[in-house]
Amino acid sequence: MIRLAIAGKPNCGKSTFFKAATLAQAEIASYPFTTIDANHGVAYVxxxxxxxxxxxxxxNCVDGIRFVPVGLIDVAGLVPDAHLGRGLGNQFLDHLRQADAILHIVDASGATDAEGNPVEIGSRDPIKDIEFLQYEISMWMYGILSRNWAKLQRQAQAREFSLATAIAEVFAGLGITYEHVHDATKTVGVDLRTAGEEEMVEFCRELMRISKPMLIVGNKADQAPKKCLDRLAGRDLIFASAAGELALRMAAEGKFIRYLPGDRNFEILSGANLSAAQRAALQKIAVFMEMFDGTGVQKALDTAVFKLLDRIVVFPVEDEHKLTDSKGRVLPDAFLMKRGSTPRDLAYQVHSDIGEGFLYAIDARTGMRVRDTHELKNGDIIKIVSVRR
Ligand SMILES: Nc1nc2c(ncn2[C@@H]2O[C@H](COP(=O)(O)OP(=O)(O)O)[C@@H](O)[C@H]2O)c(=O)[nH]1
Ligand SMILES: [Mg+2]
Structure with missing residues (x-):
């Protein structure tokens, strides 16, 4: 399963985002509260x-809208200069290691200082929070490299492998591969053997950027003054109100409103027994959604998976006419595959035995056979024919 980490400074709204994103109605998830432990949950794209x-x-869908599970991790808060102290903390790094991408939550309303302490709304420049996470992580990586530099160079010479391989080994726990290191050196245009401090810092930033793609979420946008929104406008980020999304999901769960995560609006159900205060709160959320095209929470999850991680959805079936599995369930699975994946990749994802015995695939829309080198498209419905079942 794809996993997304929610990271940021304390009090920016990480846990609120986590709670909102993992609270699914019974129609969407078989277990409405899909929290696995305090920090791990299931969200949906x-x-x-x-x-x-x-x-x-x-x-398996709600009126033609399908929700596909992804893992979500509520990462421990990180404060500025963490890399100078005892490091970033084992739990932080462990969470980071597990993640395919990071949702970096910032307080778009400028209501928390650099350490996350509450301050007057609008008094902190939200731009300052954007760079900090990537800076902390890449400086921490740089610190590790520079402390081990002599050793790494000796290793590279003695064992007849490249410095790039040695660096990849150091960061293997973070999911960094030789390819990542190689690509980062290319992009930065650095020769690792002769690189100075500045180049190495830049190299670490790039390594971080390609191994852990990051999406900025401007949270608390519902209370952000215009000057904060203006500061952030034009930045590549998604404005959100995690608190608004949480309120909507709870109201939908309680059958007060009709709302599906990612909808641009909601409808108060007739007969909903709401207090005047509750109606006013919902009205405020409706105004926000009108302005920002939804609450931003679902948009952030979808953008991370479909844009940042470049995934497509593919539906494997066993009966290409009825679109069912062997038990007669219609469109039982939806897989998030990397763009460029082939039917053989899909077969392996269903089961390694099925992948090994792959013969050919059938596109259920056309009824035609497709080759194992054919590139799957978003929304494809595919029957796999394999010598094993
Ligand atoms: N106005 C507003 N407040 C929020 C939003 N998200 C979180 N908060 C508030 O910000 C505070 C910190 O939230 P929390 O999720 O615990 O932050 P964390 O420390 O990053 O996990 C709480 O008082 C939340 O109610 C939001 O979207 N809008
Ligand atoms: Mg928290």
Whole structure:
């Protein structure tokens, strides 16, 4: 499963985002509260279910909208200059290691200082929070490299492998590979053997950027004054109100409103027994959603998976006519595959035995055979024919 980490300074709204994103209605998830432990949960990305287009009865979507699970990690808060102290903390690094991408939550309302202490709304420049996480992580990486530099060079000489391999070994725990190191040196245009401090810091930033893609989420946008929003406008980020999303998901769970995560608006259900204060709170959220095109929480999850991680959704089936598995369940699975994946990759993802016995695949839309080198498209429905089952 793809895993996303929610990171940022204390009090920016990480846990609120986590709670909102992992609270799913019964129609979306078989277990409405999909929290595994305090820091690990299941969230969902939103996509179109092909059942409507294909005219098949489906029980795995809500009215043609399909929610596909991803793991979510609520990472321990990080404060500035953490890399200078005892390091970033084992729990922080462990969470980072598990993640494919990072949602970096910043307080877009400028209501928390650099350490996350509450201050007057708008008194902190939110731009300052954007750079800090990447800076902390890359400086921490740089610190490790520079402390071990002599040893790494000796290793590289003695064992007849490259410095790049040695560096990849040091950061293997973070999921960094030789390819990452190689690509980062290319992009920065640095020769590792002769690089100075500045170049090495830049190299670490790039290594961090490509191994842990990061999406900035401007949270608390609901209370952000115009000057803060203006500061952030034009930056590559998604404005959000995690608190608003949490309120909506709870209201939907309680059958007060009709709302699906990622909708641009919601509808108060007739007969909903709401107090005047609750109605006013919902009205405020509605105004926010109108301005920001939704609450931003679902948009952040979807952007991280579909844009940052470049995933497509593929639906494997066993019966290409009824679009079912062997038990007759319609469109039972939705897999998040890397763009460029082939039917053989899909077969391996279903099961390694099925991958090994792969013969060919059938595109259920056309009924035609597709080759193992064919590139899968978003929304494809694929039957795999394998010598093993
Ligand atoms: N106005 C507003 N407040 C929020 C939002 N998200 C979180 N908060 C508040 O910010 C404070 C810190 O939130 P929390 O999720 O515990 O932050 P964490 O330390 O990053 O996990 C709490 O008082 C939340 O209610 C939001 O979207 N809008
Ligand atoms: Mg928290």
């Amino acid at each position: 939103r996509t179109v279910c092909p059942c409507k287009e294909m005219h098949v009865p489906c029980e």
